[in-house]
Amino acid sequence: MSAILKISDLRVAVEGKPILKGVNLEIRQGEIHALMGPNGCGKSTLAYVVAGHPKYEITGGAIELDGVNVLELDPCQRARLGIFLAFQYPVTIPGVKVSDFLRHAVSNVRNPDRKEGEGLIPMKDFRKELKDRMSEIDIDSEFARRYLNDGFSGGEKKRMEILQLSLLRPRFAILDETDSGLDSDAVRAVSEGINKLHGPHMGVLIITHHERLLEFNKPSFTHVMLAGKIVETGDASLAHDLHANGYAAVRERHPAEAAEEQAVTVKA
Amino acid sequence: MDDYQFGFHDPTDKYVFKSRRGLDREIVYQISELKKEPKWMRDFRISSLETFFQKPMPSWGGAVEEIDFQNIFYYMKAAANLEKSWEDVPEDIRKTYDRLGIPEAEKKYLAGVKAQYESEVIYGSLQEDLAKQGVLFTDTDSALRDHPDLFREYFGKIIPPNDNKFAALNSAVWSGGSFIYVPPGVKIEFPLQAYFRINSENMGQFERTLIIVDEGASAHYVEGCTAPTYSSESLHSAVVEIVVKRGGRFRYTTIQNWSNNVYNLVTKRAMAYGDSLMEWVDGNLGSKLTMKYPSIYLMEPGARGETLSIAFANHGQHQDAGAKMVHCAPNTSSRVVSKSISKGGGRASYRGLVKVEKGATNCKSNVVCDALILDSKSRSDTYPYIEAEDDQISLEHEASVSKIGEEQLFYLMSRGMTEAEASAMIVTGFIEPLVKELPMEYAVEMNRLIELQMEGSVG
Ligand SMILES: Nc1ncnc2c1ncn2[C@@H]1O[C@H](COP(=O)(O)OP(=O)(O)OP(=O)(O)O)[C@@H](O)[C@H]1O
Numbered sequence A: 001m002s003a004i005l006k007i008s009d010l011r012v013a014v015e016g017k018p019i020l021k022g023v024n025l026e027i028r029q030g031e032i033h034a035l036m037g038p039n040g041c042g043k044s045t046l047a048y049v050v051a052g053h054p055k056y057e058i059t060g061g062a063i064e065l066d067g068v069n070v071l072e073l074d075p076c077q078r079a080r081l082g083i084f085l086a087f088q089y090p091v092t093i094p095g096v097k098v099s100d101f102l103r104h105a106v107s108n109v110r111n112p113d114r115k116e117g118e119g120l121i122p123m124k125d126f127r128k129e130l131k132d133r134m135s136e137i138d139i140d141s142e143f144a145r146r147y148l149n150d151g152f153s154g155g156e157k158k159r160m161e162i163l164q165l166s167l168l169r170p171r172f173a174i175l176d177e178t179d180s181g182l183d184s185d186a187v188r189a190v191s192e193g194i195n196k197l198h199g200p201h202m203g204v205l206i207i208t209h210h211e212r213l214l215e216f217n218k219p220s221f222t223h224v225m226l227a228g229k230i231v232e233t234g235d236a237s238l239a240h241d242l243h244a245n246g247y248a249a250v251r252e253r254h255p256a257e258a259a260e261e262q263a264v265t266v267k268a
Numbered sequence B: 001m002d003d004y005q006f007g008f009h010d011p012t013d014k015y016v017f018k019s020r021r022g023l024d025r026e027i028v029y030q031i032s033e034l035k036k037e038p039k040w041m042r043d044f045r046i047s048s049l050e051t052f053f054q055k056p057m058p059s060w061g062g063a064v065e066e067i068d069f070q071n072i073f074y075y076m077k078a079a080a081n082l083e084k085s086w087e088d089v090p091e092d093i094r095k096t097y098d099r100l101g102i103p104e105a106e107k108k109y110l111a112g113v114k115a116q117y118e119s120e121v122i123y124g125s126l127q128e129d130l131a132k133q134g135v136l137f138t139d140t141d142s143a144l145r146d147h148p149d150l151f152r153e154y155f156g157k158i159i160p161p162n163d164n165k166f167a168a169l170n171s172a173v174w175s176g177g178s179f180i181y182v183p184p185g186v187k188i189e190f191p192l193q194a195y196f197r198i199n200s201e202n203m204g205q206f207e208r209t210l211i212i213v214d215e216g217a218s219a220h221y222v223e224g225c226t227a228p229t230y231s232s233e234s235l236h237s238a239v240v241e242i243v244v245k246r247g248g249r250f251r252y253t254t255i256q257n258w259s260n261n262v263y264n265l266v267t268k269r270a271m272a273y274g275d276s277l278m279e280w281v282d283g284n285l286g287s288k289l290t291m292k293y294p295s296i297y298l299m300e301p302g303a304r305g306e307t308l309s310i311a312f313a314n315h316g317q318h319q320d321a322g323a324k325m326v327h328c329a330p331n332t333s334s335r336v337v338s339k340s341i342s343k344g345g346g347r348a349s350y351r352g353l354v355k356v357e358k359g360a361t362n363c364k365s366n367v368v369c370d371a372l373i374l375d376s377k378s379r380s381d382t383y384p385y386i387e388a389e390d391d392q393i394s395l396e397h398e399a400s401v402s403k404i405g406e407e408q409l410f411y412l413m414s415r416g417m418t419e420a421e422a423s424a425m426i427v428t429g430f431i432e433p434l435v436k437e438l439p440m441e442y443a444v445e446m447n448r449l450i451e452l453q454m455e456g457s458v459g
């Protein structure tokens, strides 16, 4: 039976300012969804809130994974439940080796009851798995010894996110602009990576401004966000259309949200 | 802290000798008498005691005025002899070192070991081939007896008793410590290790270490320290004197992990001669108050000095640590890298001095201090001092203070790390540039100690 990630009427504020104003979204394992929308409309906010970033205030609504109230869990518990966010801006952790970090992450996510200090997955198996995954997405194995994202180029950071995705094999993955800042070979590598990973067991939400990623990973649903609300949902052709023609038509069809969007921009 | 893993202690009723509490001439005589020392040493002790009484307490650093010198036991001897085999060490004491993992480490990767328990070294070993090459690695008391000329040439010359109040105290009541002599050109590959253990409450441990690395020789010495957790204080006040002669290399690594009732007030100084390299690697965890500023006097051209220090100040602890580099000759260079972490209301201070004497042209010094503060209760300060009497020099100082980042924590937690695990990982990464300088076994130990400090601490 496939699990559902269900977001209902989600309202979120940051530093007192409302950002998400009633988001509804349901993703089943195995489905690909695309989320598009102009800069600043709240896409990353949604992604962060699902992953559990503490800086957001939930002012209403719910997030459930198969009936489990996700909002009650800390980010670590969410990860262990099978939620993964590929960051738009991955964070640098100086002094922490990629391989150590990944071994801890994999041990925790695959063994959700693991306590701090308890055994990690065996080094030998892990090394092999890591090597295989790295070669699949064209990351030099030398990166395993580097410090996490320290001095990585933009594209290298994004690949590192996909490497994590492939090792952690979540039930639900949100990819926040994983394709931006990548050269075309990298977009292909990442797309193929996602394509391979995606299957009946992973639901994916792809946040993007580009079309390439969606060409490789055709979404069953495309959502358009405007001023903190999902205002339209269509199929893959909607993504194509937005790409070709921009958001003017969407704004025309949703004057109320377009007006709010304006207000925010003027205030800022 | 209840998570301090070396907080256990042994009974003391079988001790061979235990001085009464307090400090006066009689106690000092008694120590000297028991050790059957030559007159010059007894006189040295007595005059040092006078100096100790005369010198004022340092007015900077930590709250040393809380130390009650008359409540301390200045000398305790737990075992009758210094043994060459662990089997001959009294069982209680041997078990303690087993728990600390020393005999096992010795088998695996050490060139020699000294184990000091209370005031005396109770076990000593040195690889045979090193002994054959003329390497001396013994306790300081034996060195005074067995190598009197070599001993007297250097003892108290690098750190005279009147250097500071605690050096004077050590000079009056010193006992135990390591004595090392590495003959010219001899290179010791594996570390020599000493382990200092305080067992009794209100104990004062005053080991005295003297190390001479002769021309072109090289060695690495490592010391570890622990003590039981008691409700009232103990005092550890060591003096470490080092000479590295022309072309020699020496590294002194400390991984101190005192329980948080120990005052740790240590004077460490090295003199580095032409083209030599002296390095202090100093890991300070635990203790109630640590005041320690390992110094290097760069005596001749080409001498290099390096100090890498890590301080972790947890709840109820003050780490006042740093480094002192004195450039006495031209073309000398020094580098200090200091990393401190404060947590749970702990306080970490970096206190450092770079001094350039007149005529010491063309010197280079580079100091980098990074502090990481884990919560709003904790504190970090930096006190860098520079005294330069020559201006053809290059001095750099950088300092940074950072709080543990919310974004870093979130990133790691979103990959399944608990909050404690994520903070530990960030801290481990923060000190990694120093830890990777340690031999593998010590690096593992250091990371484990940091993890223990981080455990159960958040939330
Ligand atoms: N800490 C904050 N304080 C104030 N406003 C914030 C804060 N964090 C985010 N915002 C605002 O929330 C809004 C939504 O930001 P978000 O990052 O979710 O946009 P996005 O849709 O991902 O945009 P982009 O396409 O540029 O990545 C923006 O207007 C942003 O400025």
Ligand SMILES: [Mg+2]
Residues within 6 Å of the ligand: A043, A044, A045, A088, A176, A177
């Ligand atoms: Mg965004």
